[in-house]
Amino acid sequence: MSRAPLAAGLEELIREVERVRPIVARDFNDQVVGHIYARAESIARKVVSQKERPKIDWDKRLDDILTSRMFGFPSMILLISAVFWITLAGANYPSELLAALLFRGQEYLADLCLRLNVPWWAKGFFVDGVYRCVTWVVSVMLPPMAIFFPCFTLLEDMGYLPRVAFNLDRLFKKAGAHGKQSLTMSMGFGCNAAGIIACRIIESPRERLIAILTNNFVPCNGRFPTLIVLAGLMVLGASGSPAATLVVAGMVIFGIGMTLAVSWVLSKTLLKGVPSSFTLELPPYRRPQVGRIVIRSVFDRTLFVLGRAVCVAAPAGGLTWILANVYAGGLSLLGHAAAWLNPFGKLLGMDGFILVAFLLGFPANEIVLPILIMSYLATGSMTRLDSLESLHMLFVVEHGWTWLTAVCMMLFSLLHYPCGTTLWTIRRESGSVKWTALSFLIPLGIACFVCFLAARSAVLLGLA
């Protein structure tokens, strides 16, 4: 069988189509759509009957409040704050319990090593490195995640996300971006890589790129616990209090603001164009299936994210231990790196260790804080760490943190480059090295700039 007759047949067909088309081409699509709609209407009229309208349309009532110009944003901020507050208030106690439990495990393991005559470097690598980093990831990450995810999923299941999109749509339009970006941004709260994939729902390549480039300005699963712990640290003693909630909510709102601002700049410079319009349908509110949500969010999100964090934390913990224990010229490699980065870190309101932690945390943002704790412990005198108070001791007393350090680290965590997985996803989705590089450099530049600005102005104003 040869290709020729078929190809010829197809060509002939296309020629015939071109001959016939001019007769019908004018508003062809409109006519077809019109006929289909008319048919659908006539069928629906035969099939559907509505005897009495329900007295109160609760959906509409609720939408009148939640998506109104006046109450839309306040109710949004209120709801988000409520979720953060529940997370902060609820996570503290189990976190300390877990930490205490897991650190008893560390002592037990150290004991065991001693009795079995395990060489010091093996004990150091596995117990002080791998095990310690993993325990930190578990005790710091697990409680906030176990509370935050079900709450967030609950809002999603009730149908609140499209309302958020509706509220933000106007702002995104003004920023020259696509309204659907509010949805992809919301996905980013879960996972930036998933948010990047979700950008496929935006048809125009220009607006899609904007959405991809700005997705990492909302904190993902991996960065939320960092923000939450640091916020708790800032207002110690009153953690779980409204103050910490306000800090986290403020960070998130700042991230959203940055998303809009960068989208606006991009649409005026690199990615010029007019926003295309779309219709967003507001689905009905639904009674959430609480039981299913809890189970699903624990298994699908919490345990998975935790699993990934542990997988990255184990080698990273080992590596950090090696870096902290291999000495060159009287200073460990970690110390060298931190010392080298320290001036730059100070410029940004942080220190060298924090920057090293961000660098080592490139594969997954979850491990930034555990690595930082490890490197502080490895270089300091403190060895036991089993509560938020001792964390406070470590950071504030031993390493001279101020509220500004915490704020700058939060800002940097919020704004800095996307994690390795996300970058890889961007490379795949955009198909371009150039845009991938930009999606790394733009956030990094902004993070440095914002931290610098915050640190300088706080110092100049005499606040820190």
Add this chain to the structure above:
Amino acid sequence: MGLTYRSSGFGTNRTDFFRGSSTKADFVVALAGNPNTGKSTVFNALTGLKQHTGNWPGKTVLRAEGRYIYRGMVFKLVDLPGTYSLLAGSVEEQVAKDFLCFGKPDATVVVVDATCLERNLNLALQVLEITPRVVICVNLVDEARRKKIHLDIKSLAEELGVPAVATAARDGHGLDRLVSAVADVASGRIRTSPCVVRYSGAIEEAVLKIEPRIRELVGSEFSSRWLALRLLDGDRAVISAVNRWLAREEKAGRVTGGEILA
């Protein structure tokens, strides 16, 4: 997709979410519908897969696949992206359209929202133009009842010429009847007689001129009427899809209708 352990982090970079297509399926069933009609809920209820369902439109960007067994037969269920129409040409629509036509599913379930049937029927009618083997799944009937909307499912089935089943997928109501109807349609036990939307005189004439040529080329593999309409609409993607299909058929050495007639 929502945020599942498959769809976040590294999992996002897998092209097919539910691979495992190594085992052969007896029937392939496509799942189409408007966004936010509970399509993914139906998908989960049938396959037992815990694909995350979220209450917001445009969640299923990728195609998800799962399988279930009924009457000893294996059904592969393909969850298509939710679309309002197949005529506008967005990425999601292209995916859905391509699969419905060139994926040749043995049956297609169109999930429609009982609370706004009219708008959902637009898509159903367009799907019926592509493939006759359709089952209408009228979902969210519980919501409709709450809103005091009454639906005559039987007359809906008669109007469309294909089976229609009322379901409340969240609670699992009506799913047994749905899988049974799907099995009947897929295996050919029920022969459907889908309603055809007739267009204005000029369009119908043009279709009449082109349709025989299409049939010559592709035989009775695809709906020649639908292909004719798409060609008249100047849908380039369909032309190239037909071209690809022809090339593939030829490679496989299958005799097409074209050769028999030629």
